[in-house]
Amino acid sequence: MSLGNIFDIAGSGMTAQSLRLNTTASNIANAETASSSTETTYRARKPVFAAIQQSMLNPGQQAFGSSGDQGPGAGVKVEGIVESDAELQMRYEPNHPAANEDGYVYYPNVNVVEEMADMMSSSRSFQMNVDVMNATKSMMQRVLTLGQQ
Amino acid sequence: MAISFDNALGIHEHALQARVKRAEVLANNLANADTPGYKARDIDFQAMMQKAQNSMSGFNMSTTNSGHMDTSSPGADGDLLYRTPNQPSIDGNTVEAQSEQTRFMRNAMDYQASFEFLSSKFAGLKKALKGE
Numbered sequence: 700m701s702l703g704n705i706f707d708i709a710g711s712g713m714t715a716q717s718l719r720l721n722t723t724a725s726n727i728a729n730a731e732t733a734s735s736s737t738e739t740t741y742r743a744r745k746p747v748f749a750a751i752q753q754s755m756l757n758p759g760q761q762a763f764g765s766s767g768d769q770g771p772g773a774g775v776k777v778e779g780i781v782e783s784d785a786e787l788q789m790r791y792e793p794n795h796p797a798a799n800e801d802g803y804v805y806y807p808n809v810n811v812v813e814e815m816a817d818m819m820s821s822s823r824s825f826q827m828n829v830d831v832m833n834a835t836k837s838m839m840q841r842v843l844t845l846g847q848q
Numbered sequence: 849m850a851i852s853f854d855n856a857l858g859i860h861e862h863a864l865q866a867r868v869k870r871a872e873v874l875a876n877n878l879a880n881a882d883t884p885g886y887k888a889r890d891i892d893f894q895a896m897m898q899k900a901q902n903s904m905s906g907f908n909m910s911t912t913n914s915g916h917m918d919t920s921s922p923g924a925d926g927d928l929l930y931r932t933p934n935q936p937s938i939d940g941n942t943v944e945a946q947s948e949q950t951r952f953m954r955n956a957m958d959y960q961a962s963f964e965f966l967s968s969k970f971a972g973l974k975k976a977l978k979g980e
Contacts, residue, residue, distance in 0.1 A: 712879030
C-alpha cells in the first residue's frame with residue numbers, strides 16, 4: 700500500500716485506453732475496405748477489459764488485518780481483442796474490381812458513428828488517468844518535503 | 849522521559865495512511881471506468897478514523913468474550929465497501945467517472961491538509977529540541 704502503486708494503476712488504465720484507441724483507429728481506417736468474400740472482409744475489433752485483483756498478483760500476501768478480497772485492486776488489463784459478429788454490409792457494385800460474379804462486394808461491419816463515440820470515451824478516460832497520475836505526483840512531491848521547514 | 853512519536857504526532861499519521869489507501873482505491877475505480885461488470889469500491893474514512901481515535905484515547909470497547917458483539921461499523925478496519933451507484937450502466941459497471949474524479953481530488957486535498965498538520969507537528973518537535 701503506497702502511492703507508488705497508483706502510478707501502476709493509472710499506467711495500466713492508460714495502456715488499456717490507448718489500446719482501445721488503437722483498435723478504434725484501425726476500425727475507422729478500414730471502414731471502407733471492400734473485399735469479394737465474407738472470410739477476407741475486415742471485421743470491427745473490440746478490446747475486452749478486465750479488472751486485475753491484487754491477490755492474483757501476489758497470492759498469499761494479504762494486506763494486514765484484512766480477509767479475502769480486500770486489496771484495493773491493481774488496475775485494468777486487456778483480456779484480448781474480439782472481432783464483432785455483426786453482419787457484413789453487402790453492396791451491389793458490379794464495377795468494383797473486387798466484385799464477385801454476382802456483382803456484390805462486402806464491406807466491413809464497422810459502425811463509424813459508434814467508433815467515433817468510442818474514440819471520445821477512450822480519450823476522456825485516458826485523460827482521467829493522466830489527471831490521477833498528476834495528482835499522485837504532487838502528493839508524492841509533498842511527502843518529500845516532510846520536516847523541511 | 850522518552851519522546852513517544854505516537855503521542856507527538858497524534859492522529860495525523862493514521863489519517864495520512866488512510867488517505868493513501870483511499871487514493872489507491874479511487875485510482876483503481878477510475879482505471880476500471882470502462883471495465884464491464886466492475887463494481888466501484890471505497891473505504892469508510894470516517895469509521896476508520898473513529899476507530900483510530902478510540903484506540904488512541906484508550907476508550908475503545910474490547911471484546912473479551914466470544915459472546916461479545918462487535919459494535920464498530922463494518923468499514924472500521926479499512927475494509928473495502930461497494931458503492932451504491934446513482935445510475936448503474938447496462939454492462940454492470942458502477943463507476944461514475946465524474947464523481948470518482950471529484951472524490952479523488954478531494955481526497956488529494958485532504959491528504960495535503962493532513963500532511964500540513966503532520967509537518968507542523970515535526971516543526972514543533974524541532975523547535976522544542978533546539979530550545980530557541
